[in-house]
Ligand SMILES: Nc1ncnc2c1ncn2[C@@H]1O[C@H](COP(=O)(O)OP(=O)(O)OP(=O)(O)O)[C@@H](O)[C@H]1O
């Protein structure tokens with residue numbers, strides 16, 4: 128259980144984070160979205176005890192980031208957006224170093240290292256030097272490092288940057304798997320469609336303020352209280368449009384072309400099915416009738432442009 | 437307690453940071469070539485020095501030969517000392533800064549390790565290098581022993597003196613690199629720090645050598661009794677390692693005392709490095725503050741014992757002994773410690789609105805924060821330091837000379853207190869003006885230079901009293917008494933200066949408080965409300 132309470136970070140005249148609060152439960156995969164300089168890294172670093180909040184705090188399973196930083200660190204795995212690896216050691220030695228400082232008992236270290244190498248698909252590189260790894264492999268090694276102590280919370284700051292599409296897909300699988308294992312995963316990213324797929328929860332941050340937080344669908348509904356219904360008819364679309372305009376809960380109906388219509392609708396699902404029934408009864412030859420989902424990108428663009436004064 | 441023991445064992449044995457560095461060190465042939473080159477150089481230089489000495493045609497009698505061999509041995513030790521001075525700081529000077537620049541420090545500190553773990557790991561790894569340096573030089577020093585220039589116990593003593601210096605240098609490197617923003621500044625400042633340390637310790641070493649070879653008034657004769665601090669200078673290790681200090685009738689080898697000092701001092705430096713790497717209220721800062729007091733007390737004892745027993749050190753200030761002249765000597769020491777504390781004041785006292793919580797305004801004076809380490813605790817902590825020195829001197833003198841220190845001690849100590857309070861007030865005042873931390877600190881230092889250092893050459897050039905007379909020019913200017921009331925005849929005025937300094941320091945601090953209370957300042961502080 129992660130609870131973030133009113134985190135603030137002030138850098139002189141600039142306030143990087145302005146009272147961010149949210150809470151996550153085990154299994155949650157949280158997508159942290161924001162444009163450059165929005166305050167994602169700052170927030171993540173505060174949660175990982177590397178940066179001192181100006182106000183506010185966060186607790187992870189009862190451990191407070193200010194009062195018990197060591198207790199917090201035992202439960203988190205942090206992957207920074209930029210990082211350097213010790214390049215003068217081998218992959219397994221690197222992981223052995225972290226297994227030791229994470230207090231993994233000596234007897235289990237080897238099997239733990241093998242496990243995380245397996246999980247991150249680096250087994251073949253076990254004896255390679257860290258400096259000989261490609262950027263993407265180093266990224267995965269850093270992730271492997273975060274996993275040696277089986278943390279309850281993973282803070283991944285733009286983990287997908289620098290990965291090829293295939294590695295990205297694998298990373299996604301890995302994160303989903305970690306969520307299934309009951310970990311809380313926080314992933315920050317700019318690449319929005321990527322997050323929408325596997326995050327069950329997103330937060331949009333802009334200029335240090337959390338503009339929206341919650342499950343993806345809920346945020347979509349918040350941002351778009353009216354639904355958009357896409358209707359495809361065999362013929363007579365213009366006629367259908369005038370008919371639709373008079374129907375209950377229909378705010379507006381637009382003609383896309385001679386087959387397609389877009390209807391702004393503010394009723395609930397029952398009223399939506401009544402609308403369809405009414406169309407059928409009126410002998411409109413409906414081919415398709417479905418609700419159009421706004422995607423995360425739309426939401427993001429709308430929310431954030433609104434925030435810029 | 438068991439948790440503490442477990443943590444300590446974990447820090448010193450199987451330290452992962454040390455293991456990692458060790459693996460990297462052993463890799464490849466570079467280290468091997470380096471060591472071979474070092475050994476070759478040592479043998480070459482040793483051979484040169486040896487042939488120089490042996491070529492001396494007049495070295496025929498056993499006695500001269502013996503002294504030639506002795507000097508050959510001390511040349512070798514001096515050479516190793518030079519290598520230690522060059523290499524030991526380099527081993528650590530870049531370590532933390534390099535990790536910070538490589539961005540690998542965050543990875544380590546997001547794991548449950550205190551900074552101390554990493555610092556000790558680096559110390560252990562560098563220590564292995566240092567040991568290698570000394571061990572590889574063994575063949576050359578063994579030649580000295582075999583030929584009779586030194587005994588094995590001399591070699592052990594000298595090696596421990598060299599090792600102690602090396603430990604201090606490595607700790608200086610770590611302490612600097614924990615704070616330095618760039619590799620360049622880290623390396624430069626480390627060598628400046630090492631230079632300052634050598635400069636300080638060479639005072640002790642030179643006094644000793646002068647007494648040994650000049651046969652002057654210090655009168656050490658041929659016994660090996662000497663103030664312990666002579667072993668702090670590594671270059672003279674061959675001469676100073678056989679010396680001892682008599683403590684309660686026991687001859688304690690000075691290299692033991694030197695090692696104790698080196699360990700305590702490096703511990704202090706490591707706490708400083710740990711504190712710099714930690715946020716507000718960290719155990720590291722508390723440890724640093726407590727160690728600061730303990731170390732100062734230890735140093736006070738180590739200095740006060742030989743002083744009260746009137747060994748050669750008495751010559752630094754007072755030729756004769758007795759409570760009144762020694763009161764003056766000890767008083768000068770307290771005043772000097774207070775002056776050195778000037779360099780602490782910007783770091784301890786200054787606060788700024790944009791700084792970390794460690795350096796943010798939290799009131800004027802709080803006893804509790806003295807150990808936690810925030811600006812409101814600065815004055816109480818400085819007073820603690822001052823009080824520690826005063827108390828230790830009084831206690832040691834009472835113990836060893838069975839007398840109270842003379843009135844001059846109290847006069848000069850009072851002035852030291854005034855000096856501290858005054859500069860505290862200056863730092864509080866500058867900090868209240870809403871500038872950033874760096875500017876506040878440099879303002880204090882700049883003011884210090886203008887007020888303390890500049891008047892000396894300027895004002896003394898205005899007076900025409902020549903040096904060497906009984907009334908040196910500086911002391912005839914009343915203004916400077918405020919800054920240097922150190923002339924033996926002038927200490928009666930010291931309490932008045934002290935009162936003036938205390939009052940103006942408090943006034944400045946209160947003016948700063950008034951500044952802080954003004955709403956404009958608070959808004960500029962960008963507080964969250
Ligand atoms: N040490 C610092 N001193 C001053 N300002 C800082 C500091 N670190 C970050 N900031 C500022 O805080 C704001 C938030 O930065 P942050 O790195 O959290 O953004 P981000 O959301 O991670 O951006 P990006 O997507 O580019 O990584 C920025 O305006 C940045 O300039």
Ligand SMILES: [Mg+2]
Nearest residue numbers: 167168208284
């Ligand atoms: Mg970032």
